Amino acid sequence: MVKLTKIYTRGGDKGETSLGDGSRVKKHDPRVATYGTVDEANAALGVARLHCVQQADIDAMLSRIQNDLFDLGADLCTPLVKDEAPGKALRIVQAQVDRLEREIDAMNANLAPLTSFVLPGGAPAAAALHVARTIVRRAERDITALAVHEAVNPMALMYTNRLSDHLFVLSRRINAREGGDVLWVPGANRG
Numbered sequence: 660m661v662k663l664t665k666i667y668t669r670g671g672d673k674g675e676t677s678l679g680d681g682s683r684v685k686k687h688d689p690r691v692a693t694y695g696t697v698d699e700a701n702a703a704l705g706v707a708r709l710h711c712v713q714q715a716d717i718d719a720m721l722s723r724i725q726n727d728l729f730d731l732g733a734d735l736c737t738p739l740v741k742d743e744a745p746g747k748a749l750r751i752v753q754a755q756v757d758r759l760e761r762e763i764d765a766m767n768a769n770l771a772p773l774t775s776f777v778l779p780g781g782a783p784a785a786a787a788l789h790v791a792r793t794i795v796r797r798a799e800r801d802i803t804a805l806a807v808h809e810a811v812n813p814m815a816l817m818y819t820n821r822l823s824d825h826l827f828v829l830s831r832r833i834n835a836r837e838g839g840d841v842l843w844v845p846g847a848n849r850g
Contacts, residue, residue: 781840
């Protein structure tokens with residue numbers, strides 16, 4: 660359990676921070692940037708949830724995802740070591756990916772097939788979810804870049820990949836309830 664009694668420690672005043680294993684790195688280290696992007700996605704989901712307070716089922720999904728994103732941040736801030744003992748570090752697991760897939764399948768079953776790409780927008784909640792989705796996509800790119808140089812839990816990448824799909828389908832579900840998706844019309848403004 661985390662217990663914070665003092666918010667500032669002055670430990671980062673020289674541009675370094677501690678990772679989950681206690682090692683110190685520069686604040687611009689790719690690992691720190693990666694879990695920083697995950698934190699940004701989590702904050703964007705917090706904003707999206709403001710638009711979902713009257714939709715308990717959606718708010719519950721987003722609450723679970725926000726908790727998962729803290730798990731993902733903990734996973735990414737703790738370097739993966741070879742032959743790591745199970746449970747030594749908090750890691751994203753297959754069950755979390757599976758839950759996203761079940762939710763995607765359930766939401767998508769009731770949506771009309773797409774006839775074009777979707778423009779980010781529509782209902783306020785859907786638009787906010789599109790912002791979160793694009794941040795999750797950036798986190799996914801950050802994870803793949805980090806994995807070129809350091810070992811990364813493969814479930815972390817799988818989770819972010821599935822999460823961006825989840826947020827896309829959820830935005831479509833919300834828009835279906837509130838007037839429909841905003842579709843791309845190729846070349847509509849070319850004259």
